Amino acid sequence: MTAKPEILKVTSTARSRLFNVEEVELRFSNGAERTYERLANRGRGAVMIIPVTENNEVLLIREYAVGLEEYTLTLPKGLVDPGEDEHTAADRELKEEAGYGSRRLHTLKVMTSAPNYMGHKVTAIIAQELYPCRLQGDEPEEMEVVRWPLDQLESLLEDEDFTEARAIAALYMTRDFLSRKYTKSS
């Protein structure tokens, strides 16, 4: 395994309310030097929730995404609040964004989004044994909830409103996880 590059210098080059851009000067083990830019970590974890009903449907939300200036189909997600563990945060976000609570949460995988540019991680968590419960969050409007059969993932992927890589990955992993579980327990 190659030795990690040496970090020669980290400089903050731009800062806004949410983002802090850092310039990182690196020396690779072969002597090559590069200066990269990245977004500094905000230091809070994040969760993405895959709510699955007893009928093996997933609850998607339709949410406005300002990066695309479009409504998109995706999964509930959000930042872990101070003092919360990830499962508590997942249950809260699910209540705020989809109007459901969960009595059974299972962590699937920690995912990264664009590790060449940011350290941001999100933990994918399956939520089962759902029950109606709405909490008021900071959402500007109530989100439409769309039920989609997990075994029709293929047709969901053809939907141009469903593009978020983390949600695609999370649904595939959920489908695999649930099919393994049912295979084992049957």
Added chain:
Amino acid sequence: MTAKPEILKVTSTARSRLFNVEEVELRFSNGAERTYERLANRGRGAVMIIPVTENNEVLLIREYAVGLEEYTLTLPKGLVDPGEDEHTAADRELKEEAGYGSRRLHTLKVMTSAPNYMGHKVTAIIAQELYPCRLQGDEPEEMEVVRWPLDQLESLLEDEDFTEARAIAALYMTRDFLSRKYTKSS
């Protein structure tokens, strides 16, 4: 379908070499107003390449990711250069990062990374009929190429170095696409 929020104002609030942070003032159709921050688009497309050998192995690369300060297992990817189409860019990046060219490229899906915070899109492209060919890119070091059987995706997901959601999504879609194709043609 809900009407899209009205964009009241877009202001650039921070700018670095790579990143341009914008503040967007919005009014939702229910009257709620919010101010969000996003990273402005750089206007160039990006591609992620899933190179698959005749033996149904995928070629992963081990690349240093400065956001995580770790070497990560992922797929070759990069920006589309001016004048290139996406398949040309995919073939070039594959030659630069993995040392292979492809005689057969197929576009799978356009994915987004974090559409609430950026408009960035990446097109997942399967590359088959591979042949050895290395092009010199701007990479600081040659990347290790790791061959992984596509039908052992489950064990790859257990690898803590393999976390990138876009790569997880791309491999699952590739596995599905190839199994459908072979089912149909057999």
